[in-house]
Amino acid sequence: MKIVIINYGAGNIQSIKFAIKRLGYNAVLSNDVEEIKNADKVIFPGVGEASSAMHKLRFSGLDKLIPTLKQPVLGICLGMQLMCHSSEEGNTKGLSIFDVAVVKFSSSVKVPQIGWNQITNLKSKLFEGVTEKEHIYLVHSFYAPLCNETIAECSYGINYSAALQKDNFYGTQFHPEKSSNVGEKILENFLSL
Structure with a gap:
C-alpha cells in the first residue's frame, strides 16, 4: 500500500510518519502531483495559520489537486480546516470539500484549546472499535461547527465537529498521531478503508 503524506511546508509530518511506521507501514512525504495521485491513501496534515498554509497549497498547485482525489484522504487539524469552504483565520478561502465555514x-x-478532550457521537468506519468518550489530543483556536458532514463531536464551550466526512474525504480536528492507542486505532481504520 502506498501512503503519501502531503508535504507542503505546514506541519506535523514527522510525527504522522512515525505513527504510521508503528502500525507497520511506510509513508512517503511528497508534494509531487503524480505521486499523490497514484497513492492508495493520502494524508493531508497541517499545523500553523490557515491563510499562509493555503498560500503554500496554491503556490504548488495542490489546491487544485486535493479536491479531485478519488482515494481515501485524511485531513488532520489545519488540514481538515483547509478542506472546509472558508476559515475566519486570515479570512481564508478553503478547498470547499466540506460545506462548512x-x-x-x-x-x-x-x-487555543490545548490538550485532551472526549469524542462523542461517532458515525463512521473511521471510528470502528473506538468507544464513545475516548480521549483525543487537540491544539486549536478555530473549529468547524456541527454540520451534515460531522462524524464525531467534541465539547468546548459548545459542541463542534471533531471529525468530518464527505465521500472519500475524512478530516479530524484532533491529532490521531498524538492521541495514544485511540489515535492509532483511528489511523489503522483509515488505512484499511
Whole structure:
C-alpha cells in the first residue's frame, strides 16, 4: 500500500510518519502531483495559520489537486480546516470539500484549546472499535461547527465537529498521531478503508 503524506511546508509530518511506521507501514512525504495521485491513501496534515498554509497549497498547485482525489484522504487539524469552504483565520478561502465555514472559539473559553478532550457521537468506519468518550489530543483556536458532514463531536464551550466526512474525504480536528492507542486505532481504520 502506498501512503503519501502531503508535504507542503505546514506541519506535523514527522510525527504522522512515525505513527504510521508503528502500525507497520511506510509513508512517503511528497508534494509531487503524480505521486499523490497514484497513492492508495493520502494524508493531508497541517499545523500553523490557515491563510499562509493555503498560500503554500496554491503556490504548488495542490489546491487544485486535493479536491479531485478519488482515494481515501485524511485531513488532520489545519488540514481538515483547509478542506472546509472558508476559515475566519486570515479570512481564508478553503478547498470547499466540506460545506462548512471554520470559525474562532468565542472569548468565553480559553484559546487555543490545548490538550485532551472526549469524542462523542461517532458515525463512521473511521471510528470502528473506538468507544464513545475516548480521549483525543487537540491544539486549536478555530473549529468547524456541527454540520451534515460531522462524524464525531467534541465539547468546548459548545459542541463542534471533531471529525468530518464527505465521500472519500475524512478530516479530524484532533491529532490521531498524538492521541495514544485511540489515535492509532483511528489511523489503522483509515488505512484499511
